[in-house]
Amino acid sequence: xxxxxxxxxxxxxxxxxxxxxxxxxxxxxxxxxxxxxxxxxxxxxxxxxxxxxxxxxxxxxxxxxxxxxxxxxxxxxxxxxxxxxxxxxxxxxxxxxxxxxxxxxxxxxxxxxxx
Amino acid sequence: xxxxxxxxxxxxxxxxxxxxxxxxxxxxxxxxxxxxxxxxxxxxxxxxxxxxxxxxxxxxxxxxxxxxxxxxxxxxxxxxxxxxxxxxxxxxxxxxxxxxxxxxxxxxxxxxxxxxxxxxxxxxxxxxxxxxxxxxxxxxxxxxxxxxxxxxxxxxxxxxxxxxxxxxxxxxxxxxxxxxxxxxxxxxxxxxxxxxxxxxxxxxxxxxxxxxxxxxxxxxxxxxxxxxxxxxxxxxxxxxxxxxxxxxxxxxxxxxxxxxxxxxxxxxxxxxxxxxxxxxxxxxxxxxxxxxxxxxxxxxxxxxxxxxxxxxxxxxxxxxxxxxxxxxxxxxxxxxxxxxxxxxxxxxxxxxxxxxxxxxxxxxxxxxxxxxxxxxxxxxxxxxxxxxxxxxxxxxxxxxxxxxxxxxxxxx
Ligand code: FES
Ligand SMILES: [Fe+2]
Numbered sequence: 001x002x003x004x005x006x007x008x009x010x011x012x013x014x015x016x017x018x019x020x021x022x023x024x025x026x027x028x029x030x031x032x033x034x035x036x037x038x039x040x041x042x043x044x045x046x047x048x049x050x051x052x053x054x055x056x057x058x059x060x061x062x063x064x065x066x067x068x069x070x071x072x073x074x075x076x077x078x079x080x081x082x083x084x085x086x087x088x089x090x091x092x093x094x095x096x097x098x099x100x101x102x103x104x105x106x107x108x109x110x111x112x113x114x115x
Numbered sequence: 116x117x118x119x120x121x122x123x124x125x126x127x128x129x130x131x132x133x134x135x136x137x138x139x140x141x142x143x144x145x146x147x148x149x150x151x152x153x154x155x156x157x158x159x160x161x162x163x164x165x166x167x168x169x170x171x172x173x174x175x176x177x178x179x180x181x182x183x184x185x186x187x188x189x190x191x192x193x194x195x196x197x198x199x200x201x202x203x204x205x206x207x208x209x210x211x212x213x214x215x216x217x218x219x220x221x222x223x224x225x226x227x228x229x230x231x232x233x234x235x236x237x238x239x240x241x242x243x244x245x246x247x248x249x250x251x252x253x254x255x256x257x258x259x260x261x262x263x264x265x266x267x268x269x270x271x272x273x274x275x276x277x278x279x280x281x282x283x284x285x286x287x288x289x290x291x292x293x294x295x296x297x298x299x300x301x302x303x304x305x306x307x308x309x310x311x312x313x314x315x316x317x318x319x320x321x322x323x324x325x326x327x328x329x330x331x332x333x334x335x336x337x338x339x340x341x342x343x344x345x346x347x348x349x350x351x352x353x354x355x356x357x358x359x360x361x362x363x364x365x366x367x368x369x370x371x372x373x374x375x376x377x378x379x380x381x382x383x384x385x386x387x388x389x390x391x392x393x394x395x396x397x398x399x400x401x402x403x404x405x406x407x408x409x410x411x412x413x414x415x416x417x418x419x420x421x422x423x424x425x426x427x428x429x430x431x432x433x434x435x436x437x438x439x440x441x442x443x444x445x446x447x448x449x450x451x452x453x454x455x456x457x458x459x460x461x462x463x464x465x466x467x468x469x470x471x472x473x474x475x476x477x478x479x480x481x482x483x484x485x486x487x488x489x490x491x492x493x494x495x496x497x498x499x500x501x502x503x504x505x506x507x508x509x510x511x512x513x514x515x516x517x518x519x520x521x522x523x524x525x526x527x
Contacts, residue, residue, distance in 0.1 A: 023308070023466065046376055053384040056459035064459055072459050079466040082377035083474045087337040097312075097480035102473070105219075106309035106450075108465055114306055114455035 004074075005055055005067045011048060011074060014041055018077040019070045023107045026080040027099060033081075035090050042085045045078045062113035069111050076110060122370055122411045125352035127502045133358055133509075140497040141511050145518075146317045147490040152442035155514065158521035159421050160186055160439060162282035164267070164274040164289075166423055167191060171271065171305055172220065173201055177238065179227075180220035181206055185438035185446045187277040191264055192216050194223065196238035203266035203275055209242065209259045210234045236261050269293060270301045289419060292362035295403025296417055304431055304452035308469045311448040314480060316487040318439040319510060321447050322422050324479045325435065326506040328353060328367060334482070338475050341372040342413070355407045356505045361420030361513040363506050364406060369413040377467065385464035386457075396429055418506070420513055430454060433472060443487050449476060 003015040018041055020026050030038065045052075052075050059068060081091075088094045108114075130138060145151050167182045172193075179194035192206035192215060208215045213231035216223070226243055228235040235244040240261035245251060265276040267285035274285050286293065314321055331343045331351035343351045354366040374382055404427065405412045418424040422437040431453045438446040451469050456462045489495040500508045 023469070049380040050384055053380060053460040053463060056463070059459045061456055061459050061462055068459070072462060075463045076466045078377060079381065079463055079470050082375070083338065083471060086375040086377060087474065093474050093477040095481055096477035099477055101312045102310050103312065104308070104310045106307060108306045108308060110462065
């Protein structure tokens with residue numbers, strides 16, 4: 001079954017684990033992953049990043065086909081895990097305040113038109 | 116971030132502009148003494164106004180949101196009525212005190228109905244329905260509407276006062292800082308995230324946390340430091356600090372450092388609302404935004420005493436609020452406001468902005484409970500502030516001045 005738009009076949013194997021409902025789920029996923037797993041996802045996503053954004057730029061939020069929405073969610077997961085790779089070399093903020101103690105009261109929906 | 120070669124390194128001398136503020140070490144008692152905390156609640160917090168949301172949260176007549184003021188435990192209901200007016204009430208049913216509206220936000224088709232015995236109130240708070248009214252001994256319905264809470268709006272932000280007779284008006288409370296920062300496109304950032312956490316520290320430590328950037332090279336070595344310290348600002352000095360009564364503004368300096376790969380995707384390909392100054396702004400900075408007008412400006416920290424600060428750049432801002440709970444406990448609230456995404460790619464830029472900011476905040480908050488332990492155990496009795504930690508020295512002075520005035524007031 002094809003989960004992602006054509007051209008993003010190399011990312012198919014990540015759709016199961018990294019397409020998540022919202023920012024809180026992405027944060028939890030990052031905290032519960034090893035840096036090796038995160039880095040595997042990062043390394044696969046990064047070379048496709050520009051192409052993914054070029055694809056996404058064609059659509060307003062709310063008008064993405066299902067496979068496009070999944071690609072958006074993979075990119076949002078990339079946003080969540082990027083600091084783990086680029087700043088901390090670990091899932092958590094180095095010596096940081098535990099992010100588990102943060103409660104989200106409001107998030108921006110992943111795929112609803114904005115005005 | 117600005118790509119300009121050889122920017123000048125900001126100098127020492129911020130504190131000297133305000134000779135009344137002093138330069139010596141300060142006593143740390145106000146950071147942990149429970150008696151001082153109790154006095155702060157009377158002299159400062161009961162006399163302040165509190166931002167609880169924005170008018171965009173109640174866009175249409177019937178839209179509502181509820182809120183509980185953390186330090187005061189008062190439940191509030193905000194709604195827009197059919198005339199378009201925003202109303203704020205104590206979210207307390209006048210029958211026997213249950214919450215009138217229990218949902219966080221939503222749309223009401225004209226009546227808020229209490230889920231205890233079914234009394235209902237209209238969008239102007241009037242008691243519309245009293246179930247089995249016959250049994251209420253002729254009670255006067257016109258006197259049993261929802262109680263209004265003092266409310267006013269500044270630049271689309273909804274503020275309330277926790278006391279029935281506010282010590283001053285909202286305009287007086289916001290003072291010169293409110294005048295000087297009005298006119299920034301606050302309402303253009305229609306999208307927001309909000310998160311909060313309880314921290315085992317005095318409220319002032321949480322306010323202090325973003326109020327100095329002396330810590331940037333050390334506490335944020337890989338996150339915020341590269342842009343802040345690039346091109347010869349190794350200590351992360353500020354461009355300037357402006358003190359306005361009890362309020363203040365820090366202006367931050369940055370130059371463009373090479374972004375990390377995902378940052379680059381976000382900044383270049385998804386218009387992330389990062390701290391990028393664009394020359395073609397669609398508005399003019401009001402006097403109090405980017406007050407130094409430096410070409411190396413990126414961010415202001417705009418603080419409204421006692422505990423509301425905006426980290427603000429040309430295209431986005433965040434609002435930090437600290438709610439005192441005890442001498443060594445507070446609730447820290449953060450809202451991240453960004454502009455609407457024009458397409459699905461820009462949604463990635465929004466998420467990048469929020470995640471980066473949140474992780475930097477996690478770095479900032481890491482020190483607070485450790486400092487509080489040193490305060491509570493008496494292991495640190497004085498703080499020594501750097502010239503560029505002027506904002507903290509100013510906060511300390513603002514608090515101690517108000518407490519001294521309050522003492523004189525009480526003594527009659
Ligand atoms: S408390 Fe609300 S109807 Fe009784
Ligand atoms: Fe910081």
